Amino acid sequence: MEKQSVTLVSDDQGIVRKSTKYHPSVWGDYFIRNSSLNLLEESTQRMRERVEELKVQVKSMFKDTSDILQIMNLIDSIQLLRLDYHFENEIDDALRLIFEVDDKNYGLYETSLRFRLLRQRGYNVSTALAKSLKFARDRIVEGYYWVLGMYHEPQFSRARVMCTKAFCVLSIMDDIYDNYSTLDERRLLTEAIKRWNHQAVDSLPEYIKDFYLKLLKNFEEFEAELEFNEKYRVQYLQNEFKAVAIAYFEESKWGVEGYVPSLDEHLRVSLISSACSMVICSMYLGMGEVATKEIFEWYSSFPKPVEACSIIGRLLNDIRSHEMEQERDHAASTVESYMKEHGTNVKVACQKLREMVEKAWKNLNKESLNPTPVARPIIERILSFSKSMEDVYRYTDEYTTSDNKMKDNISLVLVEPIPI
Incomplete structure (x- = not known):
């Protein structure tokens, strides 16, 4: 696993901040230059x-x-x-x-x-x-390919685009909370996101204002893309962003205070901060007629399939990135919570968390059997995203260290021609 170096830097106001060095983008401006718009x-x-x-x-x-x-x-x-x-x-x-x-x-x-x-x-x-x-494991890469390429037919083009702005904005927000900002700045950003209006930008530090305005603009663009009878969906995604921001702030307080919560307390917050639920909601945003108001109500109740996906994403992430995050002065992960609560070592804790992942897969598989609780395309998106989490975190943290297998997979899906 690649070790991430952490340094402390001072800004022009004398505030000392963490600065984690990640490898640069492996793509540069490739996808900009080769956009389908060209x-x-x-x-x-x-x-x-x-x-x-x-x-x-x-x-x-x-x-x-x-x-x-x-x-x-x-x-x-x-x-x-x-x-x-x-x-x-x-x-x-x-x-x-x-x-x-x-x-x-x-x-x-x-x-x-x-x-x-x-x-x-x-x-x-x-x-x-x-x-x-185990059918859910037979085609893990298949699900991963789906998340990368999404659906290409016209009625799903909006879903692909919206899921991608939403994900990029979330990634930036994660870096602000996790790596650069002070606790007071995170509190200000959390309150601004809860307010969700342009006036709230005045309370933010200068370097966060552009991000906040871009966040609001992206959601305005989402709403403009949707039909009149679909615009209500944006509110559901706004609620998800607010929930993730609140969870990020709660976790950041744990890190600053050196607090290690119980596993149950941790999961009440970290299943939300995993953002799996938010990503799923962004997929539904542009899905057309299949994503009804009833679907969004079902989804917002945190049903079993969404909960299972969140458990899979959260625990696999924590198991794989535990060592690296401790070097970054990060908040306690579920691995540490299990170790403290049960008095075990890292190996035993990770094994027990993997058993929880297996149970979540069983629950998700059960929910995917006919008849499904909601329309099959709705369930399939949860399944596909869960499979992608297995692939991203199976051997290393491919999201953080994306210049190896992640790069190859993206290249196979979006760069290399498919032989016919």
């Missing part, structure tokens, strides 16, 4: 026409193929490319056929593939392999 309209139109031609060809493959294994492999390939939203009806019809098929003569590959395809679509499959095959 594509010629004529080239874009040709691509759209080609997409429609290929969609017709793939739909014909479903009609012309009678071999069950070939159909399963076709579905698997489409899902790995994250193109299944183009062929929802064809896939549903094929999976109903696959569910009814007699699999007693299948080998290990055919049985495991059938199990995964049906299970991740919400079928309650009963098989001898069910206990040993």
Whole structure:
């Protein structure tokens, strides 16, 4: 794990601040220079026409193929490319056929593939392999790819854009609370975010004012992008940002005071500060008709799928980044809380937290079985984001140290051409 150096610097007012040195951006201005906005309209139109031609060809493959294994492999390939939203009806019809098929003569590959395809679509499959095959882990990178690329069809373009401004603003806010500001400055920023109006900027230090105004502007742009009957959704995301800011401030007080809370007290705050719930809300913001007012009410009640995703993200983050954060004079993590509460060492604490992650996965898998509590696209976003957390924190903290595997994954999804 890469060690992050921490230095103390003084500003022009004589205030001593922490300054953590991270590696510079591995991309520079690549994505700015290669933005899709720079594509010629004529080239874009040709691509759209080609997409429609290929969609017709793939739909014909479903009609012309009678071999069950070939159909399963076709579905698997489409899902790995994250193109299944183009062929929802064809896939549903094929999976109903696959569910009814007699699999007693299948080998290990055919049985495991059938199990995964049906299970991740919400079928309650009963098989001898069910206990040993964990469908949520079979395609971790698939979920990670979804978070990176999002959906490319027109009705999900707004969701992709909104989820990305929202995430960038959150990342900056995390750095302000976690790394640079003083406790008094964090208190001022928290109060301003709770007020959520332009007048509140006057109470902030100069270096935070630009961030605060940009935060408000981004949300105004979100609202402008939405249809009239969708604008209410922005309030839900505002509430999420406020909750995260309050949680950030509470954790920063723990760090300053050297306070190590109990695990339950920690999770009441840190499941919110993980921002998993906020990211999920930002995904729903531009999803069109499927994201109804009832969906946002369901989501805001912190239902079991959202809670499970937050547990997965928080605990995996803490387990992986525990050592680095202690070198940065960070607030106590859930690892330290467990160690203090149970009198254990780091190894035992991490093992117990991993067991909590496994339980959260079981709960999330149960909630994803048909019939789902809400529309399947809503649940799928939670599943995909949870899978991405597994990939980001599996071996190292790929979010913080993003110049290795993270860079390669982003390159595979957004830079390198897909061979056809």
